[in-house]
Amino acid sequence: MEIRKGIAVSPGIVIAKPMVFDSKDFRIPRRSITASQRMSQVKRVRNAFAEAINELTELDQAHSIEEGKIKDIFAVHLRYLRDKSFRKRITDYVCEELTTAEYAVSVILREIASHFENLKDTYISERAADIYDIESRLLTILLGEVRQEVEDLTEEVVVIAHDLTPTQTAGFNKTYVKGFATEAGGRTSHTAIVARSLGIPAVVALEDVTTNVTAESMVIIDGNRGVVIVDPDEETLDQYRQYALDFLRLEHELDTLRDKPAVTRDGVQINLLANIEFPEETGQALEKGSMGIGLYRTEFLYLTSGSEPTEEDHYKAYSETIKAFKGKPVVIRTMDLGADKLPSRTRYSAEINPVLGLRSIRYCLQNLTLFKTQLKAILRASVLGDIRIMLPLINNLQELRQTKMIIRDVMEDLDEDSIPYNSSVPIGIMIETPSSAITATLLAKDCDFFSIGTNDLTQYTLAVDRANEHVATLYSSADPAVLQLIRGVIHDANKAQIGLSVCGEVASDPEFIILLLGMGARTLSLAPPMIPEIKQIIRSVTVEQCNKLARAVAGMDSQRQIKNYLRDAAMKILPEAF
Ligand code: PEP
Ligand code: MG
Numbered sequence: 337m338e339i340r341k342g343i344a345v346s347p348g349i350v351i352a353k354p355m356v357f358d359s360k361d362f363r364i365p366r367r368s369i370t371a372s373q374r375m376s377q378v379k380r381v382r383n384a385f386a387e388a389i390n391e392l393t394e395l396d397q398a399h400s401i402e403e404g405k406i407k408d409i410f411a412v413h414l415r416y417l418r419d420k421s422f423r424k425r426i427t428d429y430v431c432e433e434l435t436t437a438e439y440a441v442s443v444i445l446r447e448i449a450s451h452f453e454n455l456k457d458t459y460i461s462e463r464a465a466d467i468y469d470i471e472s473r474l475l476t477i478l479l480g481e482v483r484q485e486v487e488d489l490t491e492e493v494v495v496i497a498h499d500l501t502p503t504q505t506a507g508f509n510k511t512y513v514k515g516f517a518t519e520a521g522g523r524t525s526h527t528a529i530v531a532r533s534l535g536i537p538a539v540v541a542l543e544d545v546t547t548n549v550t551a552e553s554m555v556i557i558d559g560n561r562g563v564v565i566v567d568p569d570e571e572t573l574d575q576y577r578q579y580a581l582d583f584l585r586l587e588h589e590l591d592t593l594r595d596k597p598a599v600t601r602d603g604v605q606i607n608l609l610a611n612i613e614f615p616e617e618t619g620q621a622l623e624k625g626s627m628g629i630g631l632y633r634t635e636f637l638y639l640t641s642g643s644e645p646t647e648e649d650h651y652k653a654y655s656e657t658i659k660a661f662k663g664k665p666v667v668i669r670t671m672d673l674g675a676d677k678l679p680s681r682t683r684y685s686a687e688i689n690p691v692l693g694l695r696s697i698r699y700c701l702q703n704l705t706l707f708k709t710q711l712k713a714i715l716r717a718s719v720l721g722d723i724r725i726m727l728p729l730i731n732n733l734q735e736l737r738q739t740k741m742i743i744r745d746v747m748e749d750l751d752e753d754s755i756p757y758n759s760s761v762p763i764g765i766m767i768e769t770p771s772s773a774i775t776a777t778l779l780a781k782d783c784d785f786f787s788i789g790t791n792d793l794t795q796y797t798l799a800v801d802r803a804n805e806h807v808a809t810l811y812s813s814a815d816p817a818v819l820q821l822i823r824g825v826i827h828d829a830n831k832a833q834i835g836l837s838v839c840g841e842v843a844s845d846p847e848f849i850i851l852l853l854g855m856g857a858r859t860l861s862l863a864p865p866m867i868p869e870i871k872q873i874i875r876s877v878t879v880e881q882c883n884k885l886a887r888a889v890a891g892m893d894s895q896r897q898i899k900n901y902l903r904d905a906a907m908k909i910l911p912e913a914f
Contacts, residue, residue: 337569340542342517343808344562345528348537349580350494350515351556351573354549354566355486357497357504358479364442365547369434373551378427380437384477389417391473412466413473438478445471489513494557496549502526502677503639506613510534515557517545517564522811524791524841525803526676531559532844533613535620535865539564541805586912590868594625598871600853602878607859608867609665611839614640615653618660621864625871628664629657630861631726631787631839634710635671639678644706650713658721665722667787667861668714669766670707672696672728676803691801696729701738711746718758726787730765731772736782764835768792773821780832787861788825790840794818813842814902815895819851823890826856837861846910847902849873854886869910876909 358364369377396410416422429440449467452460483504486495489512497504499520505527516531521540531538537559548566549555556565556576560583565572598606609630610621621629637645637653645653658666674695687693700707717723725743730736740763750757764785767773773793776786790813795802797818800811812818822838829836837859842848844862849870852860862870885905892898 337572338548338566340517340545340548340564340566342539342542342545342562342564343521343523343805344559345521345523345525345540346516346531346536346538347559347583348515348535349556349558349560349576349583350537351554351568351576351580352492352494352514354496354551354553354555355482355489355493355513356546356549356551357482357486357495357500358438358546359498362498364438364475365544366439367436367547367550369430369436369550370552371434374431374434377430377435377437377440380478380481381423381427381430381440384437384441384474385417385423387477388470388473389414392417409466412463413470416466416470438475441474441478442471445474486513494555496546496555498546500527502530502636505530506636506640510616515559516540517542517555517557519543519545520803520805522802522805522808524794524811529611529791529841529863530613532841532863532866533611533617535863541808587868590872591624593868593871593875594623596625596871596875598625598627598874600874600877600879600882602880604853604858604879606853606874607837608871608874609667609837609839609859609861610864610867611844611861612657612864615656617864618657621867622660624864624867626864626867628661628722629666629668630837630859632657632666632668633672634669635673635677638671638673645709647709647713650710651716654714654717654723655720658717658723661721663721665724667724667726667764669726669728670697670700670710670714674699691795697727697735697739698729701735701742704742707742708746708749711743712750715743715746715750715757715761716755718761719756723758724762724764724785726764726766726785728766728789729768729792730779731769732775733778733782736765736779740782762835766792766839767825769796770821773797773825776825776828777832780828780834783834785835785837786825786829787837787839788822790818790822790838790842793821793840797821812895812899813840813848814898816893816898819855819889819898822852823855823886830856835859844870846870846873847899847906850877850882850885850905850909851889851902853877853879854882854884854889873906873909 392410392414396407399406426440426444429444430437445467449464452464455461486508489509492512492514494515495513496517499518515536516527516538518527518540519542521527528538528540537557539557539559539562542564545564553567556568598608607627609628610626611631612621612629613633613636654668675691714725727739762784764787765783766789767786768789772779791802794813798815800807802811826836838852838857839861843860844866846869889898
């Protein structure tokens with residue numbers, strides 16, 4: 337039995353077989369196989385070689401004789417791949433060491449490459465690069481098979497990986513993938529957000545977890561305590577089966593709150609909205625009692641489909657959502673691509689600092705055709721109900737004004753074609769950078785509402801990458817600097833009498849709710865599965881209690897002190913959730 341501690345990012349408990357998702361960009365871990373699995377792994381090696389030969393032959397034929405240098409390289413690669421002794425070294429390793437095909441490929445090819453690298457002859461030492469290329473091609477083929485399996489699952493599994501991109505998580509078969517455990521990531525990384533939205537347990541920042549798991553393993557993911565257990569003993573299994581039942585019971589109990597109002601004990605109404613990534617989530621958002629959509633992360637339309645969505649794809653997604661919500665608000669955030677959210681067939685060039693680079697509204701403002709396609713669809717859908725437009729990562733007034741001008745351009749285009757739209761559609765912005773938080777009063781004059789995106793606001797205020805496990809302990813929305821900005825934005829929005837909501841992950845976190853209410857937030861947008869639990873907290877407190885807690889927190893000087901204080905307060909109210 338192997339117990340690993342990471343960061344709990346999505347609650348719940350699951351016990352299932354693992355599906356390991358390796359990446360060729362990271363070390364392939366040694367994973368043992370049984371003697372009876374030798375032949376199937378040898379077959380995988382042989383098939384991968386055959387496929388690599390096919391790929392290269394096709395590539396070779398696609399290049400003309402004039403491209404001599406490229407053809408020379410293909411010829412060298414093909415020679416290696418057709419060399420039976422080369423392949424035999426790998427299959428022998430599988431049989432003797434009892435390891436997977438991927439591991440054998442990476443060990444043997446790296447051995448050969450490093451042998452070449454150490455030779456004095458520069459011509460030979462440069463051949464190491466060819467070997468790395470061949471390794472990469474073979475691993476892409478072998479790992480691609482696993483990826484396909486995740487799409488074609490027929491039984492429940494938990495996915496274990498070094499890291500998962502938002503595109504990968506979005507592409508999983510949601511009926512069968514019941515949990516995530518990754519070595520990388522933090523509480524607000526997009527894998528975590530998708531897991532919370534799907535309501536499946538997830539733990540991230542687990543050192544070396546992929547190494548411990550084999551196809552025969554059984555895995556427990558405890559998304560409440562941030563623990564992953566590989567090959568649990570009988571006693572642990574029994575204990576966790578009980579925990580899982582208790583958790584389900586609590587969930588059912590909380591679900592009975594669905595039709596009850598989110599109102600504090602002293603009668604203050606709180607507006608609970610849902611964050612969604614996929615149109616299919618609308619059903620769950622309604623079931624859990626949300627009063628509308630407060631954040632529709634539309635970039636997932638790009639991430640799930642292999643191609644760029646058409647205006648009709650956008651329109652279909654938005655019109656279905658707004659119809660399902662029958663008159664309730666649906667806040668559509670224009671696409672927030674970039675940083676870690678890149679479409680699979682990306683047209684991005686790699687950036688050294690993608691989080692500070694061409695992402696989000698900046699990307700849209702430089703790719704107007706793509707942006708206008710989306711805006712046109714949103715505006716067309718705006719006649720179907722209470723649709724609002726939300727712009728991500730607005731950093732200053734100039735960016736806001738420029739974007740609003742583009743929206744007006746699109747409105748004029750629609751006028752020309754006599755297509756109806758709501759000309760007074762509310763336009764709001766996300767407050768996600770210190771710059772926009774500090775200048776909130778200026779920005780408030782030019783927009784209808786703010787939504788505080790605490791995930792990015794925390795990242796940019798503390799200069800800590802939200803998805804990097806190495807600095808995960810430094811990332812905290814309870815930091816006094818972050819809280820001061822949140823407090824200021826709520827104050828400025830109220831003063832300017834514009835709408836205000838909080839839609840970052842703090843709104844899904846039971847520990848933060850009393851504080852957010854105490855700081856004056858009255859609209860929260862959160863992961864649908866968390867709505868009942870958050871509603872229970874709201875229904876258990878008075879605004880006076882919340883204000884008192886917020887005043888106490890304002891006098892504290894460290895995130896640790898604040899975090900402990902918030903946790904204690906929340907535990908007193910809803911001990912079962914901790
Ligand atoms: C945020 O940054 O808080 C937010 C809600 O946006 P996202 O998590 O999609 O970046
Ligand atoms: Mg954000």
